[in-house]
Amino acid sequence: MNDLQIHSKITSMEIDVLQALHQRTLEKYTAGPSIDRARLFFLLLPFFDGKQWSDDMEDSAKTVAIVYAALHAHDQVEEDSPISKSQQLTVLAGDFYSGIYYQMLSNSNNIKLIQLLASGIIGVSEKKASLYEKTIMPVAGIESAAEVIETELLKVFYDYYGCSQYSAIAKPALEYVYFSNQLDSFRNGVETKILRKLNLALPLPLYSERWLLDKLDSLHSELTKVLDVHPMDFNLKNFMLHQITPHQHLAEQLTREG
């Protein structure tokens, strides 16, 4: 499968998800559903890798993307400021998207997956809330929170469809994207919950940038190692390394031999 085909499949799924979540008022007043293309790539990874792929899997993959959109909408609600119309509707957007994913899975009689995703959402919500606890969170706690927030629901999807082997690839890649966004926020002077916790966990706030750079190197190296031994198509590996997690700090090129 070449890059164009991969992009095209991701776009097609993105359109389907956006159509499922279409709601006139929400579209007018909110930023709309956030459909992360990197996440769609990983939801589709078994398909790209030539594993058995059914309509049921494709529909479930869409619902997982919808769950992420629901949770993401609620991340966009500002902590303390008086709430505007757009923010009020952002609250409702998250709830509306949750209703849609529940309805889609119940229509396909996929009750077990609803339950597993609900358990996953509980874990994600607990980790997100933990970032607001007043205690200082050790760096390991921050890493664990990021891992659960970014990968838990994808893991549920992989496990449910017997594709657990992809978790080892998705974990470093999605965490890479996550911490890379944190680094951008740090450099742009934008405070995030993770950065706030990181600044408190490290001896000096200035160390945060160094820590993030080291983390990105380590995640990239972890990803490269996993891919090196995975019997996946070279183009697919290359797509992942260069289009999903382009490493701008210590870029390592994957060779055909590797």
Next chain:
Amino acid sequence: MEKVKLKLLYSELRPELDKIEKELEVAVGSNSLLLNEASLHLLQAGGKRIRPVFVLLAGKFGDYNVDVMKQVAVPLELIHMASLVHDDVIDDSEMRRGQTTVKAQWNNSVAMYTGDFILARALEYITVIEDPKIHDILSKTMIEVCRGEIIQIEDKYKLDQTVRDYLRRIKRKTALLISSSCELGATVSGTDAETAARLRRFGYFIGMSFQITDDILDFTSSDEELGKPAGSDFIQGNITLPVLFARKDPLIYGRLKEAVGKDMTDSERKEIVELIRTSPALEEAKSLSDQYLNKALKELMLLPKGNANKTMRNIALFIGKRKF
């Protein structure tokens, strides 16, 4: 006091409701200290538990088993709780049921995650039931309730909306969840389709009457009784039935038009409340509420007689007469 009176009406359900209360406590337990605290805070603020009550009562028309009924009653109350914690963010509310809200005690984000957590617990809980009909009813209800709230925000400050707009909104916002509580209780206890449909309609009519009464009480109750200033709905831009009826008077309409969406002083608020109170609008709204109530009672008359029927009738009558 009113809440106590209402609870007395279904005191025969006390043992089952205690069981459900304990189950709710377990359900909101979390590995996160913060979510644990926030969810318990919400749970301990209490509530009428009217949705579990309707689930249980509807179940009495079928093959009643409390351990099966609670699989529906607990998640329905959890869904209601999750919507309340999010509603407090939407309405920027500091207090609910005499307690600080989660958003006031912590912040908007914690309230969002608390609501997400509780909603997920509800789905985790209800999916022990495999009957697709249950999930079909509940998922549709969740979506429609959200649509109702979205429309409510869209319709804010719109004085020229129709009574039909209002009714459609409260159907989704309030009546559907009560209606679904009755239908789910009936379905899970295996009643026949006609009984389930009657109970669903009963819940719908009661829900409509309940919300109209709530909207009347926003003007007729004292600030102390409401726990917030009378006329708060209007201040927040929610155009309710009493306002829609009152605007028929051109003088009142003019005054409402001047006031809607503006920062009102306390004396202006009191003046608006007084205008509505002294207009025929409250009587008209009460009459419509009674029409829904009568429809609910008619449905009950066609259902098998018994204790559950009697309790539902008493609750219906109480809703029609409640003072706050």
